[in-house]
Amino acid sequence: MESKNKNNHSILRIEGLKKYFPIRRGFLQKIHGWVKAVDGVSFEIEQGKTMGLVGESGCGKTTVARLILKLLESDAGKIIFQGHDIRRFSEKEMKPYRKEIQIIFQDPFGSLNPRMTIGQSIEEGIRILGNKHATNRKERLETLLSMVGMSSDSSDRYPHEFSGGQRQRIGIARALSVEPSLIVCDEPVSALDVSIQAQIINLLKDLQDQLGLSYLFISHDLNVVGYLCNTISVMYKGHIMEFASSEDIFNHPHHPYTISLLSAIPDPDPDIKWHVKPSNGHIGDSDVVPEGCKYQDRCTIAETACLKDKMVFEKVRENHFVRCWKAAKNHGSSPD
Amino acid sequence: MTHDRPLLCVENLKVYFQSNGARAHAVDGISFEVREKETVCIVGESGCGKTVSALSILGLIPTPPGEIVDGQIIFSGQNLINLDEKAMQKIRGNHISMVFQEPLTSLNPVFTIGDQIGEAVRTHQQIDTEALFQYCVQLLNDVGIPSPKQRINDYPHQLSGGQRQRVMIAMALACDPDLIIADEPTTALDVTVQAQILALLRSIQKKRSMSVLYISHDLGVVSAIADRIYVMYAGIMVEQGNTDQIFRSARHPYTQGLLASLPSPSKRGKRLHSIPGTVPNPAYKPKGCPFHPRCRQKILSCQQEYPGMCDYGEGHLARCPVLFKPKGYPG
């Protein structure tokens, strides 16, 4: 990750980001322990590119999204956005950067204010940009709506009149209203039907081509991520387990967790016989974190060394990192 | 494997809902059958009526607002629609059981899982306490819960999502039913857990030689588990066939569109095919073929005539006369 190509500079770089939530117990609400929701996450998103963040529920990917948007205060690390570390910025210092990072949510039903019309919701953002004239605002509103494929007469309707896919498009229009440069997409298609999902994915891609947006695309669906993203980070229990380009993740996965994730996707292609590589156990409570590798209890290749040693990110090839010494060693010994 | 005798046969089922003064045709004349020892999948998007058809098999449609207007549901020789509530209760759980989507809300949080499985057994069988305990442990073991003797006294909140779904399956298996209806049992689960549950369902089905009616929106899951597939759209069956027929040579534009719109890494760089528009509101369905407003191959008659089923042979049927070329027809 350190290798920086001069041509495509990064828009967002996260370094060692941490967020621990206290577990309080007892009458006095003493802090009993910590849930390490995000435990030293680092990655980089290049200008105009899409990075996928994949993981199962409870692995901390949504927390990462909220930390980047500063909806939550992070505990340690750096959030370098356009060259500035915005992690410790106050609300005031944050003001010019607020509109640069926007978010699209998973649940199309909770993400729009039920008491505001579509037009009012989107106009909140247009107003932020300082558009004084009502006619200008109206014009911009219509442009935004048509950009996401909605007719302009929908602007005075309420969210409950729309279907999930339409609401998701409205959510995108609201995010675009402040002309951001980075959009965090928190599972934007997982609540949608297959046919609608494709519409939204196409829309996101078109908008990226047109407006030069960068995306952080959070999902549990490797197929969607693989289709949409340039690079992928695989996350497990607050750690990034593997980081590589999309092709590398799919063609040469190294971490046992990535391998088990990939094998678990049922492929609709009948030529490929689907069979599950068993992965032991289940994703447990993240407040009981074992020492050493966090994946040890489900890992098929774990050894005694995995129980104690902290795993470090090891480079297996250019722009491909894996947090597993065994996978890295195996790779080194066998020519690839 | 021979599975020729139909176990469940649904014919021309129509379920309408009264809502907001309009009549929603949730299920509008569907027919399907589940044969013995067979896994049948119903695929469709949300709101297409797949859950309603499953509930109507078990007589669980809330009336009002729902109403079974027409049709037959023949299960091992008797028409379930004509049965009264008491007779239905004997069927439910005992002969047909159901696994629901949301494992957290389908389990009662104030009882241990042992109590809940035991209750399912005791409703239909006379059994003493010790035997019941052994039987529950056995069931939990069968569905792959580790150390079932300890786990049996756990409450639902102490289990992970996948384990809860396993418990749900154990409850469904309790009376050794002939048919299990699984309504999106893996939608709320992570992919790795989903894979485990699917593998479990498959192995149980083989071991116990039951039939499974699997309802899902996920074509990937369906391809992994189904013997035969029914594709539903807006309350009607648009296509049916075995897994190969559906995935290799889909004949209905909707099925074709669905398959083409699946994202996968191999399609990167290419534009995803997408079906324009949205699923119609069941209360305001278009005339003629319900899919015609979104169809790219529609002709004029699609807007007027309700499409008939076209037989492609070997059990492969599609409800689209436009694309149908009779045998021996050139081209």
Next chain:
Amino acid sequence: MNMVEKKLSNDFYIESPLPPKRTRMQEFQRHFGQNRLAILGLFIFILFFCCAVTGLFLTSGSRPIFDPAMVRLQEKLRPPLAKPNLDSLQPQEVPALGVYLMGTDDLGRDVFARMLQGAWVSLTVGFVAVGISVLIGIFMGGIAGYFGQHHIRTDHILFTLALILGTGLVIVNYTFIGIVIILLCLAYIFYSCLARHESTEKETPVLKAVLHSNAVSVDTLIMRIVDIMLCFPSFFLILTVVALLPASIYNIMIVIGLTSWMGTTRFVRAEFLSLREQDFVAAAKALGLSNFRIIFRHIMPNAIAPVLVSATIGIASAILTEAGLSFLGFGVPPPHATWGNILSNGKNFIFDAPWLTFIPGVAILIVVLSFNLFGEGLRDVMNPKLRERH
């Protein structure tokens, strides 16, 4: 932009026809219309409102049409619909309708006129008291819900206590000590303002660390105050306060209002807590909207519906409380009629003149019931989850 539109149109060229446009108001009317009891409640409420307003005009002024204070000793305890004895009355003493609609009381006063006057009292008490309690409730609940995680520093608490102590001392005539305490407080503010600008490199002394430690969260503070307020049996609290204060209708309104805001506070806090976690609020924050705008534009409109419902039911209980107070003789001072004191007067003649107790009693029953029915109806309409159950 044109290029994008052309490309996109491929995907979206069909919008499924949207259902006919319906405003929230129309939706509301349709759902409310199905609840007959609520309609009845609303109808009675409107009737009561009209009676109270017209009653105010008809019974006030120097020569009111219905004079609730007109004493006709020779006509006492006449039953309802009795004709006045025209021989023994002065022309101006004859009731306006030529009949005692609801009879007369032990002083020969027209009960109908008194009921009209009392209706206005009940209405204003109900609305003003609930208005006060709702305002306090929304304010406290909103702060507890939205800013609940913020902490109050120890020195701020000490400082506030000292200020209250100082003011109290001044009031009870220990002027010198009081003023010294207040001045000390001001000096402390001045000092801490100055200290903020100094470099923070220096090690903080223990005392300062203790003073600056977080004592209690805003949420805890407000909710414990609510708990304490709920510990008092509120009716007796009101009795005590009313006994100390001069008897007047306004004091009663304020006292009822000040002792009934706790329910609303809990309500609003719960609503704020759940709404604060909603995605649309997160989106508003990400857009960079101010807290003020988020609270008033995004959260409040969604939180207000259940508050309205509880306010409707609150009005009923305020009317009941006022009637109870008047019945016990702590309410509005006697010459002024309220339903409570008509009832209280009548109890002495319950066997001779039962209408004196029945008429105000039934009136209170009907009005309170109608408010409750209306409130229940509102709740059904405004809570979509409950709505589906029907």
